[in-house]
Amino acid sequence: MSDVQYKFHPNKRATIITAPFSGGQPKGGVELGPEYILKAGFEKQIKNLGWTTTVEHPLEGTNFELKKSNEKDEYGIKNTVIVNECNKLLFDRVLTNANLGNLPVTIGGDHSIGTATVSAMLEHNPDTCVLWIDAHADINSPKITESGNLHGCPLSFVMGIDSESYPPIMQWIPQNLKPGKIAYIGLRDVDDAEKKILKQYNIPAFSMFHIDKYGIGKVIEMALDKVNPNREYPIHLSYDVDAIDPSFVPATGTRVEGGLSMREGLFVAEAVAETGLLGSLDIVETNPMLGETDAHVLDTVGAACAIGRCALGQTLL
Secondary structure, rough: OOOOOOOOOOOOOOEEEOOOOOOOOOOOHHHHHHHHHOOOOHHHHHHOOOOOOEOOOOOOOOOOHHHHHEEEOOOOEEEEHHHHHHHHHHHHHHHHHHHOOOOOOOOEEHHHHHHHHHHHHHOOOOEEEEEEEOOOOOOOOOOOOOOOOOOHHHHHHHHOOHHOOHHHHHHHOOOOOHHHHHHEEEEEEOOHHHHHHHOOOOOEEEEEEHHHHHHHHHHHHHHHHHOOOOOOEEEEEEHHHHHHHOOOOOOOOOOOOEEOOOOOOHHHHHHHHHHHEEEEEEEOOOOOOHOOOHHHHHHHHHHHHHHHHHHHOOOOO
């Protein structure tokens, strides 16, 4: 059992929403992340912390993986149709569960699913603030993306950046994220065009430089001071495991050296839990197929589970 109190979820009901999807990027295997995390006992671990849990599989019966392509379309992006359909299904499930008072825990899959989770939680409560824990900014738009991979674009869609470049089928996405309601932690691989966006919109962004300079505890306080200064609004924690250094989580798709230590990575989730303001959680980019050894896979899946446990109230003492 956990003693952590959750302001927006006092009844401690959580819904684990699986998002086995790899269409936001070219590498196969990330769609297996939810299966491996659940097989590792994640649901039981959450129950042991005092949560009542259910598991939902909104992508069940789809064949998105068979439709995946590595070719850019007329909008300069890849897999527009399946990324769009995936996000519509997830948006509905996340929003429905939030409206029922359940804490949505969405397990990916790649980070393109953040389009659905962030916009759904803001639709549920416009005061929601977002902490985006990631090596990457994921704020490219179709207009500026070089790779065309949509796991690098979710935040542009939710913020409405370069909206004239969006495919018509993606116009349904609520452009409901304001620049002052999101903060990044752990950045260390940001495209030049993305750096311009962060400066143009004055988005709070804390790179590994800031973590080295101030320490992870101070950085989290600084981030929350920007987006949730009175500590009164729900927090959507969107956590890409590649924020943690690949020496600890090697089985992920876009590895960048020089990331968070395992303790720093878990402290982020612990600190958010400590606020009592967690409203929703994503854990994404676990790719069991990219581990070179069984230990690599176990370490990465174990880290994903630990992030979830810490966010949902596990403490060291």
